[in-house]
Structures are given as structure tokens and as C-alpha cells.
Amino acid sequence: MAELFIELFSEEIPSGMQARAADDLGSLLTKALDGLNPRDLRTFFGARRIAAVLTVDAEIPARSVSERGPREGAPEKALEGFTRKHGVTPTDLTLENGFWVLNKSLDPVSAESRVSEAVPDLLWKFPWPKSMRWGAGSNFTWVRPLRRIACLLDGHVVPFALARDGDDAHGLKASNLSEGHRFLAPGAFEILSASQWQDELETRSVIVDMDSRRDMVRTGVARLADQHGITVVQDDGLVDEVCGLVEYPVPLLGKIDAAFMDLPAEVMQVSMRINQRYFALRNPDGKAAPYFAFVGNLPFKDGGKLTTAGNERVLRARFADARHFWDLDRKTKLADRVPALAAVTFHARLGTQAERAERISKLAGTVAQAMGLDGAQIAQAERAGLLAKADLTTGMVGEFPELQGVMGGYYAAHDGEDEAVSRAVAEHYLPRGQSDETAKAPVSVAVALADRLDLLAGFFAIGELPSGSGDPYALRRAALGIIRTIRDNGLRLDLTELFAQAANGRTGGELAKLPDFIAERLRVQLRSEGERHDVLAATLAGSLDGDLVRLLARTSALSEMIQTEDGRNLLAAAKRAANILRIEDKKDGPHTGAPDPSLYTQDEERALATGLDQAVPAIETALKEERFTDAMQAIAALRPTLDRFFEAVTVNAPEPEVRANRLKLLSRFRETTSLIADFGQIEG
């Protein structure tokens, strides 16, 4: 048993790639050293290094392996090939179960020998998302120049070099050397063990454990905020990014010049986050606080005075730029920007943003009408639809594309548009992602749906569908946005009808596939919520009910029913009936049409027929009135009748007319179940 330690020390690794690279290092080592029984894996990553430590056996023990060769009596050539491949003679082979077999015994392999063989290979093939060449001629690539490799087994260097096939790989060799903080502790130190390495790094101002760095950032920023009675805007992504940029995190607080505090909070926050990786802070009333937090890379000699002043100055310049756009943009009304959208191409085959604005406007009105909004709201939806994309021509959105919508909302409000209109301009991009809120205000909802309906109809009309991996126009996200907005707001809309409106007279392309596309997204969504997707498939029964709310209510009623005992038995009976019909229909089917009561020979047949006669109208009425649980109960109530039927009645009676009549009865049962769902889709 030995401790294997590997550190790859390089120039600064992009923050977003570090965690994945450390994971890859761990799993590739585990795989490559399989024979050494690797365990207790821990990985580390930071701005200039990734590392792994694991426990391995001292050796791969001696073992014997059997290689099966050609069959007894196979051509001479085959046997020759096999012996040549293994460097043995036919006398070394034994005959086992009709095959020639070579039993080889393998010598033990030391951990050192296995590691020194496996690691260089692993490093040459390391899966960086993007890597580079450097130096005078080596083709060894790394994410940025690799400067040191440390590789130790119980504190002893595992000797290997990266050089291969005449490529010196920058002369990189395994050593026992590491480096501390770039500025505070330059130069190498010797590694004795993983734990000594971690301690030594800490004395050399490198916190190599990511969780510790996160903790230093979180608590440090929170403490600084607390001193001013303010709170930090939680941003886990930013914490992680910052922790990948610094080896020794030192949180500091800077002030925001009062002259900029009237900028929209979103503008300040985006500028701070995107451009500067600063944390935004909030006053107790939720408004932006006149401070920002940032994280330095070392405990500064002057306590951070100079660097704080520098960061404050940089932010002033950033905000001066933002102020320039904010002031300039407001000089032109949003409505007056709509014509300029004619110069912005949306997609070569789908025209300009101006044409799109027209379409969204019209469609937003249609959706608003379908939602049952009043005349004023319909007009607001049309107005907001027209203005929705106009902020694309503003300087601020040009600078910060992530502020599209938000800025439009501010500018519309500044122009004196109705509150519902400016709100809809701001909110029509909702939801921006999986975890984002959906729009709730009715006019916003109408525009959000219209935007996505137009997007989907447009791209489906020109046949630009997402492929397995690629979805360049984010059509899946758009479909999911529609589904979530409808569900969250309980909207009773006919999507099929709205797709037709969105198609705007266009036909062909892949438009016909749109309902299936929505159905597929719905399935994926339900599955991610832990729902049974097969139950949805059963209620979809091949075609999408354009009213998603109704569809989902029916699905959940069905889902509940099949969890009851009656439901499970009914399901079994339905499957049994379907199986019988499938087999018998193949012989002389189909067996459809009304059964003839005079051909019933057993009470169980009559009982089933009567049961069905009563259930069908009850189910139909319940479905029509959207009392789905009642509909399910009406059919589940048939269970004892069905059980008795299958127990007592032989469907394939010897008399042909009795058999045919019984098959017709089963067929009628199947039709009845299909009023509810396609039970064949349900698993189990």
C-alpha cells in the first residue's frame, strides 16, 4: 500500500476549467492504475495547478491469464498466427473444451513501474477543452504551458519523462518539486507527502483546497458587508469563478461613487459581475448599496488600500461608460427605434428584427385575446410586442447583451409607455433559463408566449430543427418556456390553434412536427420532475392535446388511478385484451362492430357488456366536463366485472360466431379504455 501523489503545475488555468480537469485527472488515474486497486481518491485544483492523491497497492501481483486460441482442428495458419502473436510454440498450448488455450503466468508489476508507464501517456492525451503548443518545437500540448510535474509514491519520485518519439516535451520530467504563491513565495520547495504539500502550500500562501477558498470568500465578504449593515447578493457562480482566479483569497470592500447610484441596479450589477467579477451588495431595503466587494490574490502590504483605490477608479470608468449609454439611449424613444430594427438581421431566411417585431406584436394580440384579456390589455400586448426587441439597437444592450429586455423596460417606462407595456417589454424574455421565474403579469405572458411561438414557427417553417447535440437557436428552451409559462399560469389555450396563427400563412417545412416537439419537451420536463413519462405518452396517445392544462390534469388523474389496486388490475386486463386482439386480429381480424347480445352464452359476457354500456356515457360526460378523476373511476369500477369475465369466459370458443362476438366485446372494451388513454404505452 502506498500514497500516490501527482501535481501538475502550470501557468494560470482558466477558472471554469479547473474543477473538471481535476475530476478528469482523478478518473483517468483510477482507470489507468486499475490493477493497483486505486482508492481514497482526493483531487485539488487552483489557479496554477491540478493535483490528485490516492492510495494504491504496492504492486500488481503475479497472476495467470488464459488466452483462448483457435478451435481444435482449425487451419494450421490460424494456429500459427496465434502462437506468433504470443511468442510461444504450439507445445505451450493446451486443449480445453475444444479450443487451444494459452495459460500465461505474468510477473508482478511494481506500482512505480506501472505509474511511470501510465502517467506520461495520460498527460499526452489529457482532455482539455482547448489546449496549446508553446516553446521551440514540441507537440505536447496543455491548457497553458505546463511547468512542473510532481509524482511521488510514498514520498519517492516516480521517475519518468514526458519525451517520446523524438519530441522532448519541453524536457518535462517527474520531480518532487512544487511552488507556492507567485508573488509571496516564488521558487520551488520539496514535497514529502500529500499532507505536507498541502500544509507547506498554506505557509507559502496558497490555499489549495477549493472548499476552504470558497469559505474564505463567503465569510470574508459577508463580514465586510456586515460592518456596513448591508448584505451581499448571493452569486455562487461568481464565488467559484473568483476562487479559480486567486491562490490566496483576500476579500475587500470598495465604495461606489454616489454620482452613479441612480443607474439601474441591473446595469451596475452586470457591469460589476461581467467586467470586473465584483460582488453587488444591497441595503436592508433591498436597494443597491453604494459598495462593491472584490477578492484580491494576496494579503497586501498596505492592507489593500492601494488596490482598493485602483479598483474603485476602474469601476468609476466602467460606470462612466454605462452612464454615457444610459443618458444617450434615453434621448431616443424606444418606439422610434423600431424602424432601425429593419437593419438588424434576425436570420437570413426569416428576415429582419423589424419584421419579427411586427409578427410578435400581432401574435401577442392573438394570444391576449385567447387568454380572454380585455380590449385595453390586448392593445397593450400588441404595443409591447412591437417594442419588445427595440432595445437591441441601444448602446447599453450593445455593450451588455444580457441586459436585453431589462433595458427595454426601463426605456419604455422613461418614454411614458403604460406600466403593463414597459413591464411586458422587460419580462417577455422570462424564463431565461431552467431556474428562472416565468412571467406572471397577463400582458407579459402574452408577449412572452408570442415571442417563442414566432421563434418556433419560424425555424420549423424553414426546417431548422435542433439536432441531437446542437440547438443553435435555443428552440428547446423556447418550447420549455411556453410549457412552463402555460403551466405556471394555468392558461387554457389551444396551442395547436396558436401554432397555426404563428405560422402566419406559411406551410410546409417541418411545421407539422411542432406539436410533437412540444410533446417531447413536455415528456422531458415531466421526467425531470420525477413523473412517469410513460403515463404522459399514454394520455398523448399519438397526438398533442393543444390544451396543456387539460392534458396534464388527465395525465395526473391517470397516474393516480394506476397506483390504486383497481387501476393496476384494470391496466392488466386492458393489456390482456389488447394482446388477445392483436393475436386474433392477425388471424381473421379486425373484430370490430357492435357485439350481438343474442350470441352471449355466459352471464359474465352480459355483465361486461352492460358495464361498458353504462361506463361509456359516464366517461364521455366526465371527460367533457374535465372531471378526470371521475372518468378514471368510471372505468376502474369495471375491474371486478372484467376479472370475472377473464376467469370464466374462454374467448376463443370453439363456435366461430361465439368467438367472433367475444372478440367484438373485447374490442369494445379496448375502445372504451382508449377514451381515457393508450394503455399500451404504460409500462409494467
Next chain:
Amino acid sequence: MSATRPLCFQDLILRLHQFWSEKGCAILQPYDTELGAGTLSPHTTLRALGPKPWAAAYVQPCRRPSDGRYGENPNRLQHYYQYQVLLKPTPEDSQQLLLDSYRAIGIDPELHDIRFVEDDWENPTIGAWGLGWEVWCDGMEVSQFTYFQQVGGIPTVMPSTELTYGLERLAMYVQGVENVYDLDFNGHGLSYGDVFLRAEQDYSRHNFELADTQMLLTHFNDAERESLRLAEAGVAQPAYDQCLKASHLFNLLDARGVISVSERASYIGRVRALAKAACDAWLAGEEETSHG
């Protein structure tokens, strides 16, 4: 550095010249045609190609017509200076060299927060890309650091280190000035604004209002034709000069707002084709001389 006045603009340049001269660089003078960035100088673009080592440093005036702000924005200029260093092959201590050069101009990395922040650099107009960083000092990007991987669509057989300093920003930082026009230019009372404000105002009018777009279009087409003809004849640098002219003419047309979004990509593609042809011609000549 003693506690005297911080470096004036021209002394900053002199310090960098001194530093890189001592490191063995050829100190070159600015290239004599309009460029959008120091990278575009043939001293960088062409020299980055092929198998011959190279080390040079120079100041390059850069023109970005659409960044004109009529002299009213404290941070944005349509004409500014970059200090450009190209080291080929990439030295082992590239990062250390850059940090030492900061010390030489008075930036102490133990007082200031120096960071290497990921930057996948690319310049589609010359078909170039590389990996490296934006180098931050107290939250401000003061340099770009790139390991060139491809130029003119051609992989660099001997990768080079490119260091680009934004001189005005750096000087503003060192002098603690918040308006570029207030920079101390020569340490004897001359400000940056004294030298450049009038030009920024006039060029902004030229770039946005006055430039004759019909003439620019004609010049663009002429430069394109000439560049291809010269590349065909194997004279790489003259061909590349015409490519640079076409690139600047495109930037002017863009600032004048006469290029639509869809046309934009096509213009960039045309300039890239010129860059590629000139780079190919350069490389062909290099291989001839290294084998001959």
C-alpha cells in the same frame, strides 16, 4: 523608483524600451500605415509565421474609427497607442518577464493585485488565434498576453509570446489620472490633451460624418485587387500593406454606418482572404531563404 513624480507618458515608453532592449529585443519604430492594433503590424503578424526566431518591441499607434467620442469620453479614443512585444519562440519565463517590466514602470505586485484572467484571443480579420490572458492590475486590464497558435489561417510552427500594453491606460494608472486628456505627456507641462484633443475631435467628425463613403468603397476594392495581385507576385509585405489598408477602409465604412450586419461578415471574410494570401506569400519566401 524613488518617491518622486510618477512617470510621464513618454518616460513610460522609454522605460519599456529600455527594459525590452536589455532583454534582447529589436526596438522598432511604429509601422507607417493605419492599423487597428499592434498585432497587425507585419513585425508581428508576418514574423509570427515560419521557423525563424524573432524578438521585437515597438510602439504602435492604433486607429479604431468607431471608438471616436469627439474628445468627450475620458477613456475612449479613436487613436491611441499600444506597446507591442513579440518573443519567438515563447520564452520559459514569459510571465515573469511581463511582471518584471511592470516593476520597471513602478508597479509593485505586492501592493497591487496582478491577475492572469483567461482570454481566448482571436482576430478573425487576419485568421489568427491564441490562448493566454488579460492581465489585470487592480481590476483593470493593462495588458494582453497571447501564445499565438495560428496566424493567417496557418498554424504557427514556432509559437510566440505576444505582449500588448495599453499605454494610455497604463499611464493613467501609474499617474492616478481619470481622464486620458489630463495625462502628463512629457513631465514639462504638456498634457495628452494638448497633443491629441483637437485630433480626436476632428477625426471623430471625419469618421462619423465626413468621410466620403463612395470613395472609401472604391479604395477598398482597389486595395483588395492590388493586394491579391501582389501576393500572387510573391511580394508578401507590399501585399500585406494593401490588406492593412483594406482593413482600415472597412473600419471607416463601418464607423460611417454604411455596412449592414449581413455585409459585415462578408467584408471581414474578404480582408481575411487578403491576410491569408499575404501570409502564404511570406511563408513561401521564408522557406526559400531557410532552404537556400
